[in-house]
Amino acid sequence: MIALLLFITLFILLLLGFPVAFTLAGVSLIFGYFVFGTDLFYLLPLRIFGTMSNQILLAVPLFVYMGVMLEKSGIAERLLHTMSLLMGRIKGGLAVAVILVGAMLAASTGIVGATVVTMGLLSLPAMLKRGYKPELATGVIASSGTLGQIIPPSIVLILLGSVMNISVGDLFLAAIVPGVILVILYTAFAIGTAIVNPSYAPPVPPEELQEFREGKMLGKLIRTFILPFLLVLAVLGSIFTGIASPTEAAGVGALVATILTAIEKKLTLQVVKGVMQETTHLTSMVFIILVGATAFGLVFRGVGGDTILIQLIEQANLSPYSFLAVVMIGIFIAGFFIDFIEIIFIFLPVVTPVFVAYDMNLLWIAILVSLNLQTSFLTPPFGFSLFYLKGVAPDSITTGHLYRGIIPFILNSSCTL
Incomplete structure (x- = not known):
């Protein structure tokens, strides 16, 4: 009952809009005090220190720095412009270019916010100017910006490796194929839409292509x-x-991204200062949630929550794949309301022991979870890609355009899953 009450209290407070990190930590401290007494204040620092000393997590701020620095270099802007002209002859060529650039930036940065904002600022006005249907334009940009959650190097995969105790290198290697499949599905949808409804995705003007080919x-x-x-x-x-x-x-x-920015003559003291501030902000957000989640995991196991969960599953006679289906549906629904970091640190520590008890392949499950979490950036009402894009979109783009445009790409992601 205490474990159930812990979950219900946490869920209600999150829905009421309280900060996730402090809600996790606060609820855990209150319940933990009644379970462990003052011993909680001896156990918790040891658990937090053990988690934070994990060297794998050091990759998080370094990859964040790399992505933010690459955004400042101007390389993404030139890549998008060149790719759109290179794909000019293909039906829906500009949409295809945005998807491919999103995949390239995913393999270079892995940061959704930076990718969506960059492509939204650069490509959305161009797509609207060339007559693209707003739903198609916004759907392509928002979905391709989330490819960094599955295509390595991905912060999602790093966090999953840490929580599920899996080699991050193996995760990176295993994620390449589903990432490529997702790019192919997005591209096929864009081209198919342009073929069926040419007015949704007009071609690039011939004179613009001719100017590009000259010189x-x-x-x-x-x-x-x-x-x-x-x-x-x-x-x-x-x-x-x-x-x-x-x-x-x-x-x-991180070092190579800094060198490339210097090659592009964009490496100034102001840029370095801005990159470090943004890196510190994003990294602190991740790790403060991790601290709260560590406290939650300690208390949840302290009240026997993981044992009770396994017993309930055994009594329900769920097969391993039925339990996996329940977990995937739960994560998908949670993605409508909470962030991927919170899902990883709240859900995965609870269900991973059950997967271990079922003797299931944790590497395969981690890839399924990462694909599922990729859709959490697209699902309204709290899809972060939609927020990022809405923030840089012209006034003519409504929230309705974003919601309607993203539906086909959520279905594509679900097909990959």
Whole structure:
């Protein structure tokens, strides 16, 4: 009953809008005091220190720094412009270009907010100017911006590896195929929409394509693609070849992103200061939630919540795959209301022991969870990609456009899952 009351109290407070990190910690401290007494204040610091000393988590601020620094370099802007002209002859070419650039930025940064805002500022006005249907334009931008949650290097995969005790390198390698499948599905939908309804996605004007092909076209392409490729090669190449661990590769990526920004002559003291401030803000948000979730996990196990959950599942005679289906549906529904970090730190520590008891493949389950969490950025009313895009969209773009436009891409993500 205490475990159930703990969950109900936490859920009600979250729905009332209280800050997640402090709600987790506060509720856990109150319940923990009645369960452990003053011993809680000896146990909790040890548990928090053990969690925070995990070297894998060091990759989080480094990858955040890398993504924010790359955003400031201007490389993404040039990549999007060049790709849109390169795909000009394909039906729905601009939409395809946005999806492919989203995938490239995902492999370079892994930060949804930076990707969606950058592409929203650069491509949404261009798509609307060329006559794209608002629902298609916003859906393409919001969904392609979330690819960083599944395509490595992904902060989601790093956190999942930490919580589920799985090799982050194995997670990165396993996530490539579903990430590519997702890109293909998004691209096929954009092209199919342009073929069925040409008015939804008009082609690039011929004179604009001709202007692009004139002059040093090869030089433009090399300059556009070589720098992002070097960053991806430095990060993923060092991991997959065994030269560096994911944490070490994150450090390499941060250094290479800084060098690329310097090459682009954008590395100023003001830029460095802004990148560090944003990195500190995002990292602090992740880790303060982690501290609250650690307190919650300690109290939940202290009242025997994990044991009770396993007993309930056994009594319900759920097969391993039935339990997996229940968990996936629960995570999908939770994604409508709370952030992916909270889902990872609240749900996964509770259900992972059950998967272990069922002797299921945790690597495969982690990839399914990451795909599920990717859709949480798209599902209204609290899809963060929708918030990011709405913040930079013109006044003509309504919330209704965003909600209607994202539905086909949520279905595509569900098909991949």
